[in-house]
Amino acid sequence: MKENLAAVVRKLISPSTRYEIRNASNWLRDILGRACFWRWEIARFRVQNESPYEILYIGRKKKREMAKLLIRGKPQGDSPMVDGEPEPGASNHVVVVSEMPTSGALYVPLYLSAVVPLGRSIEEITTKYDGELRRNIRKNRPRYRMVQTQLDEDIEKADREMLRPYAKARQGIHAAQFATQEVFRIAKTVGRLDLIMLEDEVVACHLGCVITRGGKRYWRTLRFGYTEAIFSDAKRLREVNSITTFMALEWAIDNGFDYYDIGLCLARPDDGLLKWKRRRGGDIDSLGNHAYMFVRLPKTGAAKFLWDTPLFAVEGKELTLHLGLPDGPSDEEVASRYHEMVFGGLHKIYLYCAKSSGEQFLETLRTRYANLQTPPIMKRIASS
DSSP states (O other), X not given: OHHHHHHHXXXXXXXXXXXXXXXXXXXXXXXXHHTOGGGEEEEEEESSTTOOOEEEEEEEGGGHHHHHHHHHOSOOTTOOOBOSOOXXXXXXXXXXXXXXXXXXXXXXEXXXXXEEEOSSOHHHHHTTSOHHXXXXXXXXXXXXXXEEEOOHHHHHHHIIIIIHHHHXXXXXXXXXXXXXXXXXXXXXXXXXXXXXXXXXXXXXXXXXXXXXXXTEEEEEEEEEEEOXXXXXXXXXXXXXXXXXXXXXXHHHHHTTOSEEEEEEEEOOTTOHHHHHHHTTTOEEEOTTOOOEEEEEOOSSOHHHHHHHSOEEEEETTXXXXXXXXXXXXXXXXXXXXXXXXXXXXXXXXXXXXXXXOOHHHXXXXXXXXXXXXXXXXXXXXXXO
């Protein structure tokens, strides 16, 4: 009965309208969750031992680790991370991260999608890949094939042996696992589960679904999964991961989609996964993400803070990028820091500059974005 009712609803309501209804429902659920003030806490942490900036977190205790991840980024090697209650910093060096708006705060997403515009040949899309990646795809693609499965035993095994272990290995405590019944539902109804075969061996899987927004169809990667033999070997993982993503792109093109969504990643401009997806033609897109924090910049030193912690933010429905250019770094250091922070899908870029610097680098940014169909508006902000 429930399935029949769902089928009737799908026939009566257009896919784009269903998408908007889901978005509204998710937004309301998020707001209600934030409104549970009795679950809130006030906590303090720093990005690194030597950082002059104290982070004041105000929100639900269970979201504190996400706030740390947003500000600190993913741990790099032995980078120090300070927990507990540090000594209060100078008030003008406090960064407020909250689950509710504060005066002058940036509306910062926790996650973004990387979306590849289609409507062109795969050769045209991959011409912007670097030479080594194109060579690896040409060399290895013939050895792989993708096979859809709806068999219960295949779905359960893929979930148990690839999707869950890979997510845990990659994200640790931050891994957002799909419930097993949800994997079954997607694989059998609104999406598909494909096994990735390397000759006759299953080495990976891909769980995806269709999203329709504004009359445009998106093929969305929800999860990649890999066997332990693959994800525990960095070299093999690079190869299989590249081929799996390429095959999902091929499938989206062959089936007439308007966009291929490579999937969600942490919304930090310097995040390695986001850079990886950008190199594969992904433009940033909020695409229904309702996980946000509000970040109020420090009263002084915003340029230095944003140099260490660049941020995306949302204005209305548009994405913006906030970068810092403090005194001290050389031209070479600035070029290296921001070399890969060129993203399609931006509406504005704000460059917070110390003293009178910044105009020359703004011209450099304009040059880097000049080849986009709609380059972002760029604005310099003086920062003490």
